[in-house]
Amino acid sequence: MSTPVSPNSTQLYIGIDGGGTSCRARIEDAEGNVLGQGTAGPATTRIGVDSSMQAVRTASEAAVMDASLMPSALGHLIAGVGLAGIDRKGAREALMSVTHPFQDVVFASDANVACLGAHRGRDGGIVVLGTGSIGFASVKGRELRIGGYGFPISDEGSxxxxxxxxxxxxxxxxxxxxxxxxxxxxxxxxxxxxxxxxxxxxxxxxxxxxxxxxxxxxxxxxxxxxxxxxxxxxxxxxxxxxxxxxxxxxxxxxxxxxxxxxxxxxxxxxxxxHFLSPPEADAVAGALLLARRKGSVPIDSSGQRKGAQIC
Known part of the structure; x- marks a missing residue:
């Protein structure tokens, strides 16, 4: 039986890792308990921001269903969304203007959320070797991205x-x-x-x-x-x-x-x-960390947070 979610319920969070091959979503409560998970097809902005957000929505709806929540629950979730291709020309502007189904949302690159997850939000770096490749690090508030500009002009070692x-x-x-x-x-x-x-x-x-x-x-x-x-x-x-x-x-x-x-x-x-250490968690965990940070932003006089943002 589906469970309703109201504004007075305990806040729930959804983390989404939208890559070039698939999109994964996971819903957790305030204590970090996993309530539901869902998947969809590619969500990279290379396929277009509208198609990317459709994959995000599809994975999120699957997670809501898996959590036995009502479909309307999406509108009460605070979301952290990592997307491949977010640094492509025009992608950030398009994301800020697109309609999303969540109570609130923060977008970041897929490398950013993968790094956050791998080191549980602490300083560290990642090198991703998949279909493509990229190096990314966050140290004392500074970020460094190396490569990952797309095949065939970049992505060495991928x-x-x-x-x-x-x-x-x-x-x-x-x-x-x-x-x-x-x-x-x-x-x-x-x-x-x-x-x-x-x-x-x-x-x-x-x-x-x-x-x-x-x-x-x-x-x-x-x-x-x-x-x-x-x-x-x-x-x-x-x-x-x-x-x-x-x-x-x-x-x-x-x-x-x-x-x-x-x-x-x-x-x-x-x-x-010898510089390598095992990741502590996955990219979806990193996206959930962004969502929790977004949820900690004070609500303004209108009863709203600042709205969608990109980090």
Missing amino acids: GADLGLQAVRLALRAHDGRISPSPFLLEVIEKLGSDPVALVAWAEQATAKDYASLAPVALTYAEARDPFAEEIVAEGARQAGVLIRSLVEFGAPHISLLGGLASRMVQWLSPEVA
Whole structure:
């Protein structure tokens, strides 16, 4: 049975992590008890702010349903929303003008909420290695972002970047410029038996498509295929550059996050790996922390807080 939520009820919070692959939402009460969770498709602003906010709404409605709350409960939740692509031109302005379903909301980048979650709001940094890559740190009120400008011009060491390097080597192997290895032969088999087919694939391929080759590269690298090792080792070197930059910025703790993190960590040099510490919580926890901070803002004379904001 659905439970109503009224303005006199205990305040509830919702944290949302809107990434390029999926959107996750979680509702908690004032004591931090999880009441409900929901998911939706991509929420990056690259798909358009309206589509991004629709994914946020869909995930939030699923969390409300999971918590056995009435649909109208969304209007009584204070939300923290982390979105991929929030720094794209015009995205912040569009978010400030868009209609949202919450009592109040604060937006931030997906890297920001991931860092907040990883270190429970304390100073620290993260390097994310997923479809894309980025380095982010928050130290004594200062923030540093490194990379993460999007594939193919940025995102070194990411899944998409590993996949791109694999395709390039596969083409060289086909031309006879290098000797084909089992890894490169599998890449060619996956994408097309000749350059024409491979180029046709590349013309339509997204970053996610390229990133689908990253697990293949990692598996062959672990089996000591020389070309796979070359690709993965270079990706790890690029991740190491991000980590060292965050250390130099003063981040006392750094966590390696993302879908490739657990497999890439073994390729980091010992000098870099010793800077890493496990994340304490996920990005949704970071978004919930933002929501709680938003909820602590005093209500003005009109009975409202300052309204939607971006941090």
